[in-house]
Amino acid sequence: MWWDQNLLALFRRNLWTTVTYWSVFFSFGLCIAFLGPTILDLRCLTHSSLKEITWVFFAQQFCILVGSTLGGAFKKSLKLCLFVLLTSTLIISVVFVIIPFCRHVVVLAVIMAVAGLSMGCIDTISNMQLVKIYKQDSAVFLQVLHFFVGFGALLSPLIVDPFLSDTNCIQSNYTLNGSTNLEHIRNSIVPHHPGNVSHYVLPLYGPALTNVGYAFWIMASINLPVPIAVFILMYKAGMVPGCEDRNGTLLSADELAMETHKGHQTSDSQITETQKVQSGNFNCCQNKTFWDAPCTYFAIHICSALILFMTDGIVGEYSGFVYSYAVEEPLLLAHKTAGYLPSVLWASVTLGRLISISVSYTMAPRTMLLINMIGVLGAFLFLILSQNSTAGLFIGTAFLGLFISSVFPSMLAYTENILNYKGCATTVLVTSAGIGEMVLQILVGTIIETKGSYSFLVCGVSLSTLAFTLYIVLVVLDNMHTRESKDTPWKTPEQGRDAEPYQR
Incomplete structure (x- = not known):
């Protein structure tokens, strides 16, 4: 048998839980990789300069760091962790829907900051919960988890590519005469380092013509099953209001730790002490x-x-x-x-x-x-x-x-x-x-x-x-x-x- 029986039994018992955490990381990857390809179209929507639009990168990344730190504060309760994941994945879908309606760079930065907080919480909680479930055997499951973030990051640029503007999407006389370097500018924009594009000047005024909004709505639809999966996980565990008496199959964080170590002959006294130590x-x-x-x-x-x-x-x-x-x-x-x-x-x-x-x-x-x-x-x-x-x-x-x-x-x-x-x-x-x-x-x-x-x-x-x-x-x-x-x-x-x- 490729896997030992204890681990296989634990994986089967937590199959939906594990797959849900993997799918949540797909949301993370989907949201982290779209800014680079779409940044020029978003510049057109917000009528901002290249230097101004790069602050959107900073807003997202900084709030990812804040969310990553905050995510560790939710380890006390599995119910709280799942609620945060449900909220975070829903926020990501909502962000995809409303981005095409942003008409000011500050509004876009705030929206991406909210998305960054959600992504940071997803990052910490998903890693943390898989480690709690599988402990010394968590390596293989963490590899799958990070495969999904890579898959999402690889998929989102493919989705947006057909909808990117081939010319400067703010129509002006400059647009007609100076659009040959557009792809070069798009590839040159680096998050957190706007200096390498500061010498490029693109028009700020004029009607914005771009179809990139369709790409965001497609990604919102693709991401929608993820919060549904988290909701089903909470429902199975009896964590949904009105379903508290349901016999949930989801293990709590402490029960997961005990289940993982059944094959290691953990004593009852050790389990009791472990629960006390891990409850804070x-x-x-x-x-x-x-x-x-x-x-x-x-x-x-x-x-x-x-x-x-x-x-x-x-x-x-x-x-x-x-x-x-x-x-x-x-x-x-x-x-x-x-x-x-x-x-x-x-x-x-x-x-x-x-x-x-x-x-x-x-x-x-x-x-x-x-x-x-x-x-x-x-x-x-x-x-x-x-x-x-x-x-x-x-x-x-x-x-x-x-x-x-x-x-x-x-x-x-x-x-x-x-x-x-x-x-x-x-x-x-x-x-x-x-x-x-x-x-x-x-x-x-x-x-x-x-x-x-x-x-x-x-x-x-x-x-x-x-x-x-x-x-x-x-x-x-x-x-x-x-x-x-x-x-x-x-x-x-x-x-x-x-x-x-x-x-x-």
Whole structure:
């Protein structure tokens, strides 16, 4: 049997729950990837400048960070988590519906900020709940979860592409004479770094003619089954008002933890203590034994967060600036050819996450992370060595996407396992990854402007080397933390069997 019987039985019992969390992450991916392709059409709708419209990116990303942090506050109650997911997925559909009616950039920014809060809550809660259900076996389910966000991010640009304007959608005399660089401008716009488009001037006045609204309404329809699935999950659990007496089949968070460890012979006394410890909000920070934790406990949080800060930042800055790098010296690629590079990256990320689903079951997260870190560093070294080759750029981009695709779910599974699934690691890692994606785009963009396009790959090598070094430090901390947990009285009741390092 490919899966052991205990895990298979738990998966069957929580099939609808698991699939619902996966579908919720599809909503996240669908909402995170449409801004880039549609930004010029949204500029026309709001009659704003390129510099003004880039603030919409900031509003969304900043609120994703806020939502990611807030999502950790809902861990106390499974009912509250599901209610937040239901509300968040509904908000995303509503946002898709009303975006075409926004006629001012400030209104659009507020709408995207609300969507960002919803996306942040989805990110933290979905990861956190799957870790609670499957604990030491959560890696494979997290890989599927992140495949769905990649699938949604790959699908939304395909949906909007037929509805994008081929010419400047604000009609004016300038439009008739200056629309040849439109595709180049669209590919050059980078979130959080408007400086690279500040020298482009597009008309602000005139009638706006665009059909992009149809794309948003299509995505709203595609997303609508997701909140319905969450509602059904709540109904099955008897969480819908008027259905409280229903015999729900959904396990609470504490019951999920007990069910996961039935095969590990957890005693009744341990279960009782676990319920007490896990019942509080941010219990890993509020528990009185938290302040007696060994220094490695805090160091592991910091080290894991920094690794995801680097790797998610690499994804953000590479997808944002690879086009600009390709159209400049030494490659000087045609705009249309260079425009395929971000798509190649995201397609390989999605493919890599699909491959990782089966690999993660037979391979421990620590081993997967080692392969990923070496692969990411190797991809950037290959890109530098083949910097004068167009084929080398495309091949290196594909390999980078394949190796970096499973870093986040593997790191989350590995870190939570080291820290005995206390739950706070999920919020810390999700927030740190989001900060890295935003900050490193600004940093790398500034370096490229001052030092030239070659520094784009140098930054990639530097960041990947630092991430690999931090991974080595994390492995050392893992070994130290295991010994300290055994030798100190800090070990809390829920750690009964979790003091051992990861083994499948």
